[in-house]
Amino acid sequence: MNPASKPGNFPLIPRRSKINILSVLAVVALLYIIAAYVTNAAPDRVINGLPQIFNFVFGNLIPPNWSYYDTVAGSLLETWNIALLATTLSVFFCLPIAFLSASNINTSSILYNIVRFAMNVLRTIPDLVLAVIFVGLVGIGAMAGIYALFFFSVGILAKLISETIESIDPDPLEAIRSTGGNTLQVIWYGVMPQILPHYISYSLYVLEINVRASVVLGFVGAGGVGLILNQQLNFFNYGNVSMIILMTFVVVTLIDVVSIRLRERIV
Amino acid sequence: MIEFKNVSLTYPNGHQGLKNVNLEINQGEMIVVVGLSGAGKSTLIRSMNQLVKPTEGELLIDGKNSLKFNERELREMRTDIGMIFQSYNLVRRMSVLRNVLSGALGRTNTLRSILGLFKKEDKQLALASLDRVGIAEKAYSRADQLSGGQQQRVSIARALTQKTKVFLADEPVASLDPPTSHIVMKDLRRINREDNITMIVNLHFIDMAMEYADRIIGMRSGEVVFDGPASEVTEKTFEDIYGRPIKEDDMLSEDAGAEANDTHGEDLDTKGETASSEEADSK
Numbered sequence A: 001m002n003p004a005s006k007p008g009n010f011p012l013i014p015r016r017s018k019i020n021i022l023s024v025l026a027v028v029a030l031l032y033i034i035a036a037y038v039t040n041a042a043p044d045r046v047i048n049g050l051p052q053i054f055n056f057v058f059g060n061l062i063p064p065n066w067s068y069y070d071t072v073a074g075s076l077l078e079t080w081n082i083a084l085l086a087t088t089l090s091v092f093f094c095l096p097i098a099f100l101s102a103s104n105i106n107t108s109s110i111l112y113n114i115v116r117f118a119m120n121v122l123r124t125i126p127d128l129v130l131a132v133i134f135v136g137l138v139g140i141g142a143m144a145g146i147y148a149l150f151f152f153s154v155g156i157l158a159k160l161i162s163e164t165i166e167s168i169d170p171d172p173l174e175a176i177r178s179t180g181g182n183t184l185q186v187i188w189y190g191v192m193p194q195i196l197p198h199y200i201s202y203s204l205y206v207l208e209i210n211v212r213a214s215v216v217l218g219f220v221g222a223g224g225v226g227l228i229l230n231q232q233l234n235f236f237n238y239g240n241v242s243m244i245i246l247m248t249f250v251v252v253t254l255i256d257v258v259s260i261r262l263r264e265r266i267v
Numbered sequence B: 001m002i003e004f005k006n007v008s009l010t011y012p013n014g015h016q017g018l019k020n021v022n023l024e025i026n027q028g029e030m031i032v033v034v035g036l037s038g039a040g041k042s043t044l045i046r047s048m049n050q051l052v053k054p055t056e057g058e059l060l061i062d063g064k065n066s067l068k069f070n071e072r073e074l075r076e077m078r079t080d081i082g083m084i085f086q087s088y089n090l091v092r093r094m095s096v097l098r099n100v101l102s103g104a105l106g107r108t109n110t111l112r113s114i115l116g117l118f119k120k121e122d123k124q125l126a127l128a129s130l131d132r133v134g135i136a137e138k139a140y141s142r143a144d145q146l147s148g149g150q151q152q153r154v155s156i157a158r159a160l161t162q163k164t165k166v167f168l169a170d171e172p173v174a175s176l177d178p179p180t181s182h183i184v185m186k187d188l189r190r191i192n193r194e195d196n197i198t199m200i201v202n203l204h205f206i207d208m209a210m211e212y213a214d215r216i217i218g219m220r221s222g223e224v225v226f227d228g229p230a231s232e233v234t235e236k237t238f239e240d241i242y243g244r245p246i247k248e249d250d251m252l253s254e255d256a257g258a259e260a261n262d263t264h265g266e267d268l269d270t271k272g273e274t275a276s277s278e279e280a281d282s283k
Protein backbone atom coordinates (compact mmCIF):
# COMPACT_ATOMS: atom_id res chain seq x y z
CA MET A 1 0.00 0.00 0.00
CA ASN A 2 1.29 3.39 -0.85
CA PRO A 3 0.79 5.86 2.04
CA ALA A 4 0.62 8.75 -0.40
CA SER A 5 -2.55 7.32 -1.92
CA LYS A 6 -4.31 7.19 1.48
CA PRO A 7 -6.65 9.97 2.45
CA GLY A 8 -6.14 11.88 5.72
CA ASN A 9 -4.20 10.34 8.57
CA PHE A 10 -2.14 7.20 8.22
CA PRO A 11 0.00 5.30 10.78
CA LEU A 12 3.76 5.91 10.91
CA ILE A 13 4.34 2.26 11.72
CA PRO A 14 2.32 -0.32 9.77
CA ARG A 15 -0.12 -2.33 11.89
CA ARG A 16 1.62 -5.60 11.25
CA SER A 17 4.96 -4.38 12.67
CA LYS A 18 3.10 -2.88 15.66
CA ILE A 19 1.63 -6.28 16.49
CA ASN A 20 5.03 -7.91 16.02
CA ILE A 21 6.75 -5.45 18.35
CA LEU A 22 4.04 -5.85 20.99
CA SER A 23 4.22 -9.63 20.97
CA VAL A 24 8.03 -9.54 21.29
CA LEU A 25 7.67 -7.19 24.28
CA ALA A 26 5.09 -9.47 25.87
CA VAL A 27 7.39 -12.50 25.53
CA VAL A 28 10.29 -10.56 27.08
CA ALA A 29 8.13 -9.45 30.01
CA LEU A 30 7.00 -13.02 30.55
CA LEU A 31 10.61 -14.20 30.62
CA TYR A 32 11.40 -11.62 33.34
CA ILE A 33 8.46 -12.73 35.48
CA ILE A 34 9.43 -16.38 35.16
CA ALA A 35 13.06 -15.57 36.01
CA ALA A 36 12.09 -13.61 39.14
CA TYR A 37 9.68 -16.34 40.23
CA VAL A 38 12.13 -19.20 39.74
CA THR A 39 15.02 -17.44 41.52
CA ASN A 40 12.78 -16.16 44.31
CA ALA A 41 14.05 -12.67 43.58
CA ALA A 42 11.02 -10.92 44.98
CA PRO A 43 11.63 -7.17 45.36
CA ASP A 44 11.28 -7.31 49.18
CA ARG A 45 13.93 -10.01 49.45
CA VAL A 46 16.33 -7.94 47.37
CA ILE A 47 15.72 -4.88 49.58
CA ASN A 48 15.92 -6.80 52.87
CA GLY A 49 19.23 -8.29 51.77
CA LEU A 50 20.86 -4.90 51.39
CA PRO A 51 21.76 -4.31 55.09
CA GLN A 52 23.40 -7.74 55.14
CA ILE A 53 25.56 -6.79 52.19
CA PHE A 54 26.36 -3.46 53.86
CA ASN A 55 27.45 -5.21 57.08
CA PHE A 56 29.60 -7.66 55.17
CA VAL A 57 31.37 -4.94 53.23
CA PHE A 58 32.00 -2.59 56.18
CA GLY A 59 32.39 -5.19 58.92
CA ASN A 60 34.44 -7.85 57.15
CA LEU A 61 35.95 -6.63 53.90
CA ILE A 62 37.14 -3.23 55.17
CA PRO A 63 39.90 -2.67 55.99
CA PRO A 64 41.88 -4.81 53.57
CA ASN A 65 44.94 -6.57 54.90
CA TRP A 66 47.59 -4.40 53.24
CA SER A 67 50.48 -6.65 54.29
CA TYR A 68 49.07 -9.45 52.17
CA TYR A 69 50.39 -7.46 49.23
CA ASP A 70 53.31 -9.74 48.17
CA THR A 71 51.29 -12.90 47.94
CA VAL A 72 48.69 -11.19 45.79
CA ALA A 73 51.34 -9.65 43.57
CA GLY A 74 52.90 -13.05 42.98
CA SER A 75 49.56 -14.61 42.08
CA LEU A 76 48.57 -11.71 39.85
CA LEU A 77 51.84 -12.12 37.99
CA GLU A 78 50.95 -15.75 37.47
CA THR A 79 47.50 -14.76 36.20
CA TRP A 80 49.10 -12.32 33.76
CA ASN A 81 51.59 -14.93 32.59
CA ILE A 82 48.85 -17.47 32.00
CA ALA A 83 46.87 -14.96 29.94
CA LEU A 84 49.91 -13.75 28.02
CA LEU A 85 51.21 -17.20 27.14
CA ALA A 86 47.80 -18.53 26.15
CA THR A 87 47.10 -15.45 24.02
CA THR A 88 50.49 -15.48 22.31
CA LEU A 89 50.23 -19.14 21.37
CA SER A 90 46.67 -18.77 20.14
CA VAL A 91 47.55 -15.72 18.05
CA PHE A 92 49.82 -17.93 15.95
CA PHE A 93 47.75 -21.08 15.94
CA CYS A 94 44.51 -19.35 15.00
CA LEU A 95 45.91 -18.15 11.64
CA PRO A 96 45.89 -21.41 9.68
CA ILE A 97 42.49 -22.23 11.12
CA ALA A 98 41.18 -18.77 10.22
CA PHE A 99 42.36 -19.19 6.61
CA LEU A 100 40.82 -22.66 6.38
CA SER A 101 37.51 -21.26 7.62
CA ALA A 102 37.46 -18.30 5.21
CA SER A 103 35.47 -19.20 2.11
CA ASN A 104 37.37 -16.80 -0.16
CA ILE A 105 40.70 -18.52 0.59
CA ASN A 106 39.74 -22.14 1.24
CA THR A 107 37.82 -23.18 -1.85
CA SER A 108 37.48 -26.81 -0.79
CA SER A 109 33.99 -26.83 0.63
CA ILE A 110 34.46 -30.14 2.47
CA LEU A 111 37.50 -28.95 4.41
CA TYR A 112 35.84 -25.57 4.96
CA ASN A 113 32.76 -27.13 6.50
CA ILE A 114 34.73 -29.54 8.68
CA VAL A 115 36.88 -26.74 10.12
CA ARG A 116 33.87 -24.46 10.61
CA PHE A 117 31.97 -27.21 12.41
CA ALA A 118 34.90 -28.07 14.68
CA MET A 119 35.35 -24.40 15.57
CA ASN A 120 31.64 -23.95 16.30
CA VAL A 121 31.77 -26.92 18.65
CA LEU A 122 34.90 -25.56 20.36
CA ARG A 123 33.24 -22.18 20.90
CA THR A 124 30.23 -23.71 22.63
CA ILE A 125 32.49 -24.93 25.48
CA PRO A 126 32.73 -22.21 28.18
CA ASP A 127 36.23 -21.34 29.39
CA LEU A 128 35.38 -22.58 32.88
CA VAL A 129 34.47 -26.01 31.55
CA LEU A 130 37.68 -26.09 29.52
CA ALA A 131 39.58 -25.27 32.73
CA VAL A 132 37.87 -28.08 34.65
CA ILE A 133 38.74 -30.50 31.83
CA PHE A 134 42.41 -29.47 31.77
CA VAL A 135 42.75 -29.48 35.56
CA GLY A 136 41.58 -33.07 35.30
CA LEU A 137 44.04 -33.80 32.49
CA VAL A 138 47.23 -32.03 33.63
CA GLY A 139 46.52 -31.37 37.32
CA ILE A 140 45.97 -28.24 39.39
CA GLY A 141 48.13 -25.25 38.43
CA ALA A 142 49.00 -22.67 35.82
CA MET A 143 49.51 -25.24 33.02
CA ALA A 144 45.81 -26.17 33.10
CA GLY A 145 44.93 -22.47 32.84
CA ILE A 146 47.21 -21.99 29.85
CA TYR A 147 45.70 -24.96 28.01
CA ALA A 148 42.14 -23.88 28.77
CA LEU A 149 42.65 -20.29 27.68
CA PHE A 150 44.63 -21.35 24.63
CA PHE A 151 41.74 -23.37 23.23
CA PHE A 152 39.25 -20.75 24.34
CA SER A 153 41.14 -17.96 22.52
CA VAL A 154 41.80 -19.99 19.38
CA GLY A 155 38.04 -20.39 19.11
CA ILE A 156 37.39 -16.66 19.39
CA LEU A 157 40.32 -15.46 17.29
CA ALA A 158 39.81 -17.94 14.46
CA LYS A 159 36.20 -16.77 14.19
CA LEU A 160 36.96 -13.04 14.29
CA ILE A 161 39.87 -13.29 11.88
CA SER A 162 38.16 -15.59 9.39
CA GLU A 163 35.34 -13.04 9.20
CA THR A 164 37.88 -10.27 8.62
CA ILE A 165 39.52 -12.33 5.88
CA GLU A 166 36.17 -12.88 4.18
CA SER A 167 35.54 -9.14 4.07
CA ILE A 168 38.82 -8.07 2.45
CA ASP A 169 39.19 -6.55 -0.99
CA PRO A 170 39.61 -9.49 -3.42
CA ASP A 171 41.20 -7.43 -6.22
CA PRO A 172 44.80 -7.42 -4.93
CA LEU A 173 44.60 -11.20 -4.44
CA GLU A 174 43.63 -11.58 -8.08
CA ALA A 175 46.57 -9.41 -9.08
CA ILE A 176 49.04 -11.51 -7.10
CA ARG A 177 47.52 -14.72 -8.40
CA SER A 178 47.90 -13.35 -11.93
CA THR A 179 51.65 -12.88 -11.41
CA GLY A 180 51.90 -16.64 -10.81
CA GLY A 181 52.10 -16.46 -7.02
CA ASN A 182 51.08 -19.58 -5.07
CA THR A 183 48.46 -19.67 -2.33
CA LEU A 184 50.87 -18.91 0.51
CA GLN A 185 52.28 -15.96 -1.40
CA VAL A 186 48.78 -14.69 -2.13
CA ILE A 187 48.02 -14.92 1.60
CA TRP A 188 51.25 -13.29 2.70
CA TYR A 189 51.27 -10.45 0.16
CA GLY A 190 47.56 -10.02 -0.49
CA VAL A 191 45.71 -10.95 2.68
CA MET A 192 48.04 -10.29 5.62
CA PRO A 193 48.65 -6.59 4.92
CA GLN A 194 44.90 -6.09 4.68
CA ILE A 195 44.00 -7.85 7.92
CA LEU A 196 47.04 -6.83 9.99
CA PRO A 197 45.44 -3.95 11.95
CA HIS A 198 42.42 -6.08 12.83
CA TYR A 199 44.64 -9.02 13.63
CA ILE A 200 46.65 -7.00 16.15
CA SER A 201 43.57 -5.37 17.59
CA TYR A 202 41.71 -8.66 18.08
CA SER A 203 44.78 -10.20 19.67
CA LEU A 204 44.92 -7.40 22.25
CA TYR A 205 41.21 -7.73 22.83
CA VAL A 206 41.57 -11.45 23.48
CA LEU A 207 44.44 -10.69 25.85
CA GLU A 208 42.07 -8.48 27.84
CA ILE A 209 39.43 -11.20 27.93
CA ASN A 210 42.04 -13.76 28.95
CA VAL A 211 43.33 -11.70 31.88
CA ARG A 212 39.81 -11.51 33.31
CA ALA A 213 39.02 -15.13 32.50
CA SER A 214 42.25 -16.30 34.08
CA VAL A 215 41.25 -14.61 37.37
CA VAL A 216 38.10 -16.72 37.46
CA LEU A 217 39.74 -19.93 36.24
CA GLY A 218 41.77 -20.08 39.46
CA PHE A 219 38.59 -21.04 41.29
CA VAL A 220 38.57 -24.40 39.60
CA GLY A 221 42.29 -24.89 40.21
CA ALA A 222 43.77 -23.48 37.01
CA GLY A 223 46.36 -21.29 38.79
CA GLY A 224 46.70 -17.56 39.29
CA VAL A 225 44.98 -15.15 41.61
CA GLY A 226 41.67 -17.01 41.59
CA LEU A 227 43.35 -19.90 43.40
CA ILE A 228 44.27 -17.82 46.47
CA LEU A 229 40.98 -15.93 46.34
CA ASN A 230 39.17 -19.24 46.65
CA GLN A 231 41.41 -20.35 49.54
CA GLN A 232 41.05 -17.12 51.51
CA LEU A 233 37.26 -17.16 51.06
CA ASN A 234 37.15 -20.70 52.44
CA PHE A 235 39.23 -19.61 55.47
CA PHE A 236 36.99 -16.54 56.02
CA ASN A 237 40.09 -14.28 55.78
CA TYR A 238 38.04 -11.37 54.50
CA GLY A 239 40.85 -8.83 54.96
CA ASN A 240 42.96 -10.89 52.54
CA VAL A 241 39.97 -11.35 50.22
CA SER A 242 39.42 -7.62 49.89
CA MET A 243 43.13 -7.06 49.31
CA ILE A 244 43.00 -9.58 46.44
CA ILE A 245 39.89 -7.94 44.98
CA LEU A 246 41.36 -4.47 45.24
CA MET A 247 44.67 -5.33 43.61
CA THR A 248 43.02 -7.45 40.92
CA PHE A 249 40.68 -4.57 40.13
CA VAL A 250 43.60 -2.14 39.76
CA VAL A 251 45.67 -4.47 37.59
CA VAL A 252 42.82 -5.57 35.32
CA THR A 253 41.70 -1.98 34.82
CA LEU A 254 45.25 -0.93 34.03
CA ILE A 255 45.66 -3.69 31.45
CA ASP A 256 42.29 -2.84 29.89
CA VAL A 257 43.09 0.85 29.65
CA VAL A 258 46.48 0.28 28.06
CA SER A 259 45.10 -2.29 25.64
CA ILE A 260 42.12 -0.16 24.63
CA ARG A 261 44.40 2.82 24.02
CA LEU A 262 46.65 0.69 21.85
CA ARG A 263 43.72 -0.67 19.89
CA GLU A 264 42.35 2.79 19.27
CA ARG A 265 45.64 3.80 17.74
CA ILE A 266 45.84 0.75 15.48
CA VAL A 267 42.52 0.73 13.65
CA MET B 1 52.51 -16.34 -29.46
CA ILE B 2 48.94 -16.71 -28.29
CA GLU B 3 46.48 -18.59 -30.45
CA PHE B 4 42.74 -19.02 -29.89
CA LYS B 5 41.30 -22.01 -31.74
CA ASN B 6 37.50 -22.21 -31.62
CA VAL B 7 37.52 -20.98 -28.05
CA SER B 8 34.17 -20.66 -26.30
CA LEU B 9 33.43 -19.84 -22.70
CA THR B 10 30.19 -20.51 -20.88
CA TYR B 11 29.89 -19.03 -17.39
CA PRO B 12 28.51 -21.27 -14.63
CA ASN B 13 25.19 -19.40 -14.86
CA GLY B 14 24.87 -20.46 -18.49
CA HIS B 15 25.81 -17.10 -20.02
CA GLN B 16 28.07 -17.44 -23.04
CA GLY B 17 31.01 -15.08 -22.55
CA LEU B 18 32.96 -16.13 -25.65
CA LYS B 19 31.59 -17.71 -28.80
CA ASN B 20 33.93 -19.64 -31.06
CA VAL B 21 36.82 -17.16 -30.95
CA ASN B 22 39.73 -17.61 -33.37
CA LEU B 23 42.69 -15.31 -32.99
CA GLU B 24 46.41 -15.30 -33.53
CA ILE B 25 48.42 -12.84 -31.49
CA ASN B 26 52.08 -12.40 -32.35
CA GLN B 27 54.93 -11.30 -30.14
CA GLY B 28 55.24 -7.53 -29.84
CA GLU B 29 51.82 -6.55 -31.17
CA MET B 30 49.94 -3.58 -29.74
CA ILE B 31 46.32 -4.65 -29.78
CA VAL B 32 43.28 -2.78 -28.55
CA VAL B 33 40.06 -4.68 -27.92
CA VAL B 34 36.88 -2.65 -28.34
CA GLY B 35 33.21 -3.37 -27.96
CA LEU B 36 30.16 -2.28 -26.02
CA SER B 37 29.80 -2.99 -22.34
CA GLY B 38 29.09 -6.68 -21.89
CA ALA B 39 30.55 -7.59 -25.29
CA GLY B 40 33.09 -9.92 -23.67
CA LYS B 41 36.26 -7.80 -23.73
CA SER B 42 37.18 -8.63 -20.14
CA THR B 43 36.28 -12.25 -20.66
CA LEU B 44 38.60 -12.43 -23.67
CA ILE B 45 41.51 -10.84 -21.81
CA ARG B 46 41.00 -12.76 -18.60
CA SER B 47 40.82 -16.07 -20.39
CA MET B 48 44.39 -15.58 -21.65
CA ASN B 49 45.80 -16.05 -18.15
CA GLN B 50 42.83 -18.16 -17.10
CA LEU B 51 41.42 -15.90 -14.44
CA VAL B 52 38.38 -17.29 -16.19
CA LYS B 53 38.73 -20.64 -17.92
CA PRO B 54 37.35 -21.22 -21.41
CA THR B 55 35.11 -24.25 -21.59
CA GLU B 56 35.75 -25.26 -25.20
CA GLY B 57 38.45 -25.10 -27.83
CA GLU B 58 42.21 -24.71 -27.58
CA LEU B 59 44.16 -21.76 -26.28
CA LEU B 60 47.75 -22.21 -27.37
CA ILE B 61 50.45 -20.27 -25.60
CA ASP B 62 53.81 -20.73 -27.32
CA GLY B 63 52.35 -23.81 -28.95
CA LYS B 64 51.07 -25.50 -25.78
CA ASN B 65 47.36 -25.82 -25.03
CA SER B 66 47.04 -23.87 -21.81
CA LEU B 67 43.57 -25.22 -21.10
CA LYS B 68 45.16 -28.58 -20.32
CA PHE B 69 47.66 -27.16 -17.82
CA ASN B 70 47.73 -28.45 -14.26
CA GLU B 71 47.96 -26.10 -11.28
CA ARG B 72 51.76 -25.81 -11.41
CA GLU B 73 51.96 -25.31 -15.18
CA LEU B 74 49.22 -22.72 -14.90
CA ARG B 75 51.21 -20.72 -12.34
CA GLU B 76 54.30 -20.99 -14.52
CA MET B 77 52.34 -19.75 -17.54
CA ARG B 78 51.03 -16.82 -15.49
CA THR B 79 54.53 -15.70 -14.57
CA ASP B 80 54.96 -14.89 -18.27
CA ILE B 81 51.82 -12.74 -18.49
CA GLY B 82 51.59 -9.41 -16.70
CA MET B 83 48.24 -7.92 -15.92
CA ILE B 84 47.01 -4.39 -15.39
CA PHE B 85 43.56 -3.78 -13.93
CA GLN B 86 41.07 -0.95 -14.09
CA SER B 87 41.16 -0.53 -10.31
CA TYR B 88 44.96 -1.00 -10.10
CA ASN B 89 44.56 -3.89 -7.62
CA LEU B 90 47.42 -2.81 -5.40
CA VAL B 91 47.60 -3.82 -1.76
CA ARG B 92 46.71 -0.43 -0.39
CA ARG B 93 48.38 -0.71 2.98
CA MET B 94 51.65 -1.98 1.55
CA SER B 95 54.52 0.16 0.31
CA VAL B 96 54.83 0.91 -3.39
CA LEU B 97 58.10 -1.02 -3.55
CA ARG B 98 56.65 -4.16 -1.96
CA ASN B 99 53.71 -3.95 -4.35
CA VAL B 100 56.08 -3.75 -7.29
CA LEU B 101 58.21 -6.59 -5.92
CA SER B 102 55.15 -8.80 -5.70
CA GLY B 103 55.57 -9.05 -9.48
CA ALA B 104 58.64 -11.20 -8.77
CA LEU B 105 56.76 -13.66 -6.52
CA GLY B 106 56.31 -16.20 -9.31
CA ARG B 107 60.07 -16.79 -9.49
CA THR B 108 60.81 -16.41 -5.78
CA ASN B 109 60.45 -19.47 -3.56
CA THR B 110 57.79 -19.38 -0.88
CA LEU B 111 60.06 -19.21 2.15
CA ARG B 112 62.21 -16.42 0.73
CA SER B 113 59.16 -14.41 -0.26
CA ILE B 114 57.59 -14.75 3.19
CA LEU B 115 60.81 -13.56 4.79
CA GLY B 116 60.97 -10.75 2.22
CA LEU B 117 64.34 -12.00 0.95
CA PHE B 118 64.02 -11.01 -2.68
CA LYS B 119 67.05 -11.39 -4.89
CA LYS B 120 69.20 -8.32 -5.29
CA GLU B 121 68.56 -8.13 -9.03
CA ASP B 122 64.81 -8.33 -8.44
CA LYS B 123 64.97 -5.40 -6.03
CA GLN B 124 67.03 -3.46 -8.53
CA LEU B 125 64.60 -4.34 -11.30
CA ALA B 126 61.67 -3.20 -9.15
CA LEU B 127 63.27 0.15 -8.54
CA ALA B 128 64.31 0.49 -12.20
CA SER B 129 60.74 -0.31 -13.26
CA LEU B 130 59.38 2.38 -10.97
CA ASP B 131 61.91 4.71 -12.50
CA ARG B 132 60.74 3.84 -16.01
CA VAL B 133 57.20 4.90 -15.19
CA GLY B 134 58.54 7.95 -13.43
CA ILE B 135 57.69 7.37 -9.79
CA ALA B 136 60.89 5.99 -8.28
CA GLU B 137 60.77 8.61 -5.53
CA LYS B 138 57.48 7.09 -4.30
CA ALA B 139 59.08 3.70 -3.61
CA TYR B 140 58.58 3.86 0.14
CA SER B 141 55.18 5.57 0.17
CA ARG B 142 52.14 3.57 1.06
CA ALA B 143 50.26 2.61 -2.12
CA ASP B 144 47.04 4.30 -1.04
CA GLN B 145 48.78 7.64 -0.67
CA LEU B 146 49.26 7.89 -4.43
CA SER B 147 46.93 9.41 -6.99
CA GLY B 148 45.01 7.12 -9.34
CA GLY B 149 47.40 7.71 -12.22
CA GLN B 150 50.40 7.04 -10.01
CA GLN B 151 48.81 3.86 -8.67
CA GLN B 152 48.21 2.63 -12.19
CA ARG B 153 51.87 3.25 -12.98
CA VAL B 154 52.82 1.25 -9.88
CA SER B 155 50.83 -1.61 -11.32
CA ILE B 156 52.65 -1.21 -14.65
CA ALA B 157 55.94 -1.34 -12.72
CA ARG B 158 54.70 -4.50 -11.03
CA ALA B 159 54.05 -6.08 -14.43
CA LEU B 160 57.49 -4.92 -15.65
CA THR B 161 59.12 -6.52 -12.60
CA GLN B 162 57.41 -9.73 -13.55
CA LYS B 163 59.70 -9.80 -16.67
CA THR B 164 56.92 -10.97 -18.94
CA LYS B 165 56.43 -11.23 -22.68
CA VAL B 166 52.79 -10.18 -22.60
CA PHE B 167 50.80 -7.47 -20.84
CA LEU B 168 47.07 -7.80 -20.49
CA ALA B 169 45.36 -4.55 -19.56
CA ASP B 170 41.65 -4.56 -18.76
CA GLU B 171 40.39 -0.98 -19.11
CA PRO B 172 43.61 0.41 -17.59
CA VAL B 173 42.49 4.02 -17.93
CA ALA B 174 38.76 3.79 -17.24
CA SER B 175 39.17 5.24 -13.74
CA LEU B 176 41.47 8.06 -14.81
CA ASP B 177 40.89 11.55 -16.16
CA PRO B 178 41.74 12.20 -19.84
CA PRO B 179 45.24 13.69 -19.38
CA THR B 180 46.30 10.93 -16.99
CA SER B 181 44.78 8.35 -19.33
CA HIS B 182 47.10 9.51 -22.08
CA ILE B 183 50.12 9.38 -19.79
CA VAL B 184 49.36 5.78 -18.88
CA MET B 185 48.63 4.75 -22.47
CA LYS B 186 51.87 6.35 -23.62
CA ASP B 187 53.76 4.42 -20.96
CA LEU B 188 52.21 1.22 -22.23
CA ARG B 189 53.03 1.99 -25.84
CA ARG B 190 56.57 2.96 -24.93
CA ILE B 191 57.06 -0.37 -23.14
CA ASN B 192 55.58 -2.18 -26.13
CA ARG B 193 58.05 -0.47 -28.48
CA GLU B 194 61.13 -0.64 -26.26
CA ASP B 195 60.75 -4.17 -24.83
CA ASN B 196 58.76 -5.78 -27.64
CA ILE B 197 56.17 -6.82 -25.07
CA THR B 198 52.83 -7.86 -26.54
CA MET B 199 50.10 -5.49 -25.32
CA ILE B 200 46.47 -6.46 -25.30
CA VAL B 201 44.43 -3.55 -24.00
CA ASN B 202 40.70 -3.13 -23.50
CA LEU B 203 39.51 0.38 -24.14
CA HIS B 204 36.11 1.79 -24.64
CA PHE B 205 36.93 5.15 -26.18
CA ILE B 206 37.19 5.05 -29.94
CA ASP B 207 39.69 7.90 -30.26
CA MET B 208 41.98 6.32 -27.68
CA ALA B 209 41.84 2.99 -29.45
CA MET B 210 42.72 4.64 -32.78
CA GLU B 211 45.55 6.63 -31.26
CA TYR B 212 47.37 3.76 -29.58
CA ALA B 213 46.47 0.54 -31.41
CA ASP B 214 48.38 -1.14 -34.20
CA ARG B 215 45.65 -3.73 -34.47
CA ILE B 216 42.06 -3.57 -33.37
CA ILE B 217 39.85 -6.46 -32.30
CA GLY B 218 36.15 -5.70 -32.17
CA MET B 219 33.79 -7.78 -30.04
CA ARG B 220 30.05 -8.05 -29.88
CA SER B 221 28.11 -10.44 -27.60
CA GLY B 222 31.04 -12.79 -27.14
CA GLU B 223 32.09 -12.92 -30.76
CA VAL B 224 35.05 -11.37 -32.54
CA VAL B 225 33.34 -9.30 -35.21
CA PHE B 226 36.36 -7.35 -36.42
CA ASP B 227 40.08 -8.03 -36.48
CA GLY B 228 42.45 -5.90 -38.47
CA PRO B 229 45.14 -3.22 -38.54
CA ALA B 230 44.14 0.12 -37.04
CA SER B 231 44.96 1.79 -40.34
CA GLU B 232 42.01 0.04 -41.97
CA VAL B 233 39.57 1.08 -39.27
CA THR B 234 37.06 3.81 -40.00
CA GLU B 235 34.06 5.21 -38.20
CA LYS B 236 31.98 2.71 -40.17
CA THR B 237 34.00 -0.16 -38.68
CA PHE B 238 33.12 1.00 -35.17
CA GLU B 239 29.48 1.35 -36.11
CA ASP B 240 29.57 -2.25 -37.33
CA ILE B 241 31.23 -3.43 -34.11
CA TYR B 242 28.85 -1.53 -31.87
CA GLY B 243 25.84 -2.23 -34.02
CA ARG B 244 24.74 1.40 -33.71
CA PRO B 245 25.83 4.90 -34.76
CA ILE B 246 28.81 6.43 -32.95
CA LYS B 247 27.89 8.81 -30.15
CA GLU B 248 29.79 11.57 -28.45
CA ASP B 249 30.16 9.35 -25.34
CA ASP B 250 32.28 6.94 -27.35
CA MET B 251 35.00 9.58 -27.60
CA LEU B 252 37.27 10.60 -24.77
CA SER B 253 37.58 14.18 -26.04
CA GLU B 254 39.01 15.92 -29.04
CA ASP B 255 41.70 17.93 -27.34
CA ALA B 256 42.58 15.37 -24.67
CA GLY B 257 46.02 14.80 -26.11
CA ALA B 258 46.81 18.49 -25.93
CA GLU B 259 45.52 18.68 -22.36
CA ALA B 260 47.83 15.87 -21.40
CA ASN B 261 50.82 17.92 -22.43
CA ASP B 262 49.59 20.94 -20.53
CA THR B 263 49.21 19.12 -17.26
CA HIS B 264 52.60 17.48 -17.24
CA GLY B 265 54.22 20.29 -15.40
CA GLU B 266 51.66 21.05 -12.72
CA ASP B 267 49.96 17.72 -12.09
CA LEU B 268 52.62 15.11 -11.47
CA ASP B 269 56.03 16.35 -12.41
CA THR B 270 58.03 13.20 -12.73
CA LYS B 271 60.45 11.63 -15.09
CA GLY B 272 58.03 9.24 -16.77
CA GLU B 273 55.81 12.02 -17.88
CA THR B 274 58.70 14.01 -19.19
CA ALA B 275 59.61 11.02 -21.31
CA SER B 276 56.04 10.61 -22.50
CA SER B 277 55.58 14.27 -23.22
CA GLU B 278 58.71 14.29 -25.31
CA GLU B 279 57.23 11.46 -27.26
CA ALA B 280 54.01 13.39 -27.62
CA ASP B 281 55.85 16.50 -28.74
CA SER B 282 57.83 14.66 -31.36
CA LYS B 283 54.72 13.41 -33.08
Ligand SMILES: Nc1ncnc2c1ncn2[C@@H]1O[C@H](COP(=O)(O)OP(=O)(O)OP(=O)(O)O)[C@@H](O)[C@H]1O
Pocket: B011, B012, B013, B015, B016, B017, B035, B036, B037, B038, B039, B040, B041, B042, B043, B044, B204
Ligand atom coordinates in the same frame (compact mmCIF):
# COMPACT_ATOMS: atom_id res chain seq x y z
N1 LIG C 1 31.45 -14.30 -13.62
C1 LIG C 1 30.45 -14.17 -14.50
N2 LIG C 1 29.36 -14.96 -14.43
C2 LIG C 1 28.37 -14.84 -15.32
N3 LIG C 1 28.34 -13.97 -16.34
C3 LIG C 1 29.38 -13.15 -16.46
C4 LIG C 1 30.49 -13.20 -15.55
N4 LIG C 1 31.38 -12.25 -15.93
C5 LIG C 1 30.85 -11.66 -17.00
N5 LIG C 1 29.67 -12.19 -17.34
C6 LIG C 1 28.81 -11.81 -18.46
O1 LIG C 1 29.53 -12.02 -19.65
C7 LIG C 1 29.32 -10.96 -20.56
C8 LIG C 1 30.64 -10.36 -20.96
O2 LIG C 1 31.21 -9.75 -19.82
P1 LIG C 1 32.58 -8.97 -19.89
O3 LIG C 1 32.89 -8.54 -18.50
O4 LIG C 1 33.59 -9.78 -20.59
O5 LIG C 1 32.17 -7.70 -20.77
P2 LIG C 1 33.05 -6.42 -21.14
O6 LIG C 1 33.08 -6.36 -22.61
O7 LIG C 1 34.34 -6.46 -20.43
O8 LIG C 1 32.13 -5.27 -20.59
P3 LIG C 1 32.55 -3.91 -19.84
O9 LIG C 1 32.91 -2.94 -20.89
O10 LIG C 1 31.28 -3.52 -19.13
O11 LIG C 1 33.65 -4.24 -18.91
C9 LIG C 1 28.40 -9.98 -19.87
O12 LIG C 1 27.10 -10.16 -20.36
C10 LIG C 1 28.48 -10.34 -18.42
O13 LIG C 1 27.25 -10.11 -17.79
Ligand SMILES: [Mg+2]
Pocket: B041, B042, B043, B170, B171
Ligand atom coordinates in the same frame (compact mmCIF):
# COMPACT_ATOMS: atom_id res chain seq x y z
MG1 LIG D 1 35.15 -5.38 -18.79
